[in-house]
Amino acid sequence: MASSKNPFNEFEREAFRLETLDNYNIPSSAEYFRAFLAGEEQPESFKKSSWVTTVRNATESGKRMYRVHVLSRPLTEYLRYELGWGYHRNAEAGEEFFILDTTGQENPLEGVPDFWLYDNATVSVMHYDGSAAFTGSEILPEDRASEFIAYRDKALSLAVPFSEWWAEHGTG
Secondary structure (H helix, E strand, O other): OOOOOOOOHOOOOOOEEOOOOOEEEHHHHHHHHHHOOOOOOHHHHHHOOOOHHHHHHHHHOOEEEEEEEEEEEOHHHHHHHHHHHHHHHHHHOEEEEEEEOOOOOOOOOOOOHHHHHHOOEEEEEEEEOOOOOOEEEOOOOOHHHHHHHHHHHHHHHHOOOOOHHHHHHHOO
16 A cells, blocks of 8 residues: 655654665666766765755754664675665755674574554555566555564664665765
8 A cells, every 4th residue: 555645854853764675776866876886976966966955954854764774795786886875865954874794694684574663653664576576565554564663663672774884885
């Protein structure tokens, strides 16, 4: 079941995101990804995207936005871009990032989908096709929230802050 409301305007305290893919096929970001791969400077339109405004508005009003990305090394070109450009940009707006690096070990969240968890009550599971293109989200019944709170808590307990992980493993 899809929701017509924008949850980023609706949540009151916190929005958590679990990311599990090593590539996200986002057509609106294709030009930025190309610029990254070409070694160009970040375009101003990337630095001032609507997402940055959304994050800044939320965090400046006292709300928390944070995420864990489950990944393994070596990083894909896309993850180098997402972490190197996107995470740094969004962190400046107040979003918090953590990395659960599964290199050389089993993924403790194998099979858990990408999702947003709002205020420990509303879960939005993200759906992607075989090319990693976003195909939609599904708001789950509130009685499923505890399952996703447990996934969030496990991810956070095993993750490290992005800045620490990047200092050791970042490839710019």
